[in-house]
Amino acid sequence: xxxxxxxxxxxxxxxxxxxxxxxxxxxxxxxxxxxxxxxxxxxxxxxxxxxxxxxxxxxxxxxxxxxxxxxxxxxxxxxxxxxxxxxxxxxxxxxxxxxxxxxxxxxxxxxxxxxxxxxxxxxxxxxxxxxxxxxxxxxxxxxxxxxxxxxxxxxxxxxxxxxxxxxxxxxxxxx
Numbered sequence: 702x703x704x705x706x707x708x709x710x711x712x713x714x715x716x717x718x719x720x721x722x723x724x725x726x727x728x729x730x731x732x733x734x735x736x737x738x739x740x741x742x743x744x745x746x747x748x749x750x751x752x753x754x755x756x757x758x759x760x761x762x763x764x765x766x767x768x769x770x771x772x773x774x775x776x777x778x779x780x781x782x783x784x785x786x787x788x789x790x791x792x793x794x795x796x797x798x799x800x801x802x803x804x805x806x807x808x809x810x811x812x813x814x815x816x817x818x819x820x821x822x823x824x825x826x827x828x829x830x831x832x833x834x835x836x837x838x839x840x841x842x843x844x845x846x847x848x849x850x851x852x853x854x855x856x857x858x859x860x861x862x863x864x865x866x867x868x869x870x871x872x873x874x875x876x
Contacts (some may be wrong), residue, residue, distance in 0.1 A: 734840030762789025
């Protein structure tokens with residue numbers, strides 16, 4: 702009798718799940734595309750950050766990310782790799798580092814113009830509108846490369862900061 706009740710309970714759960722469609726797509730829209738730097742493939746891998754754009758009416762937008770390799774191709778992810786974005790308006794930040802910022806205080810060496818990295822910079826900030834039910838697999842984010850002068854200056858500052866941090870570590874005596 703007890704086994705029969707458990708079997709009926711399991712069958713009820715399975716039937717309910719099948720009847721409801723077992724869907725867990727969370728209303729996400731598939732988003733993929735390419736990052737280019739001055740119209741060319743990037744020279745290094747990088748990251749894309751999608752932040753709900755409150756100024757433009759974020760809608761259902763939710764923070765998300767994507768990674769791209771040297772070919773620039775990306776697929777956006779909210780909860781799981783490649784699952785897409787919620788509908789809404791987004792600010793888009795793209796990072797591509799020769800040397801990433803460090804806990805030692807270095808600002809890093811960015812290969813792209815920092816106007817694409819600063820959330821507060823409305824002039825260089827990229828934006829994206831995601832519409833429910835409209836799959837987007839051909840988005841192109843074209844960003845400006847950092848100037849050679851800026852890159853050289855950032856390299857010097859980064860090396861100096863890392864060097865100072867190493868000297869501080871060398872001066873710490875172990876008990």
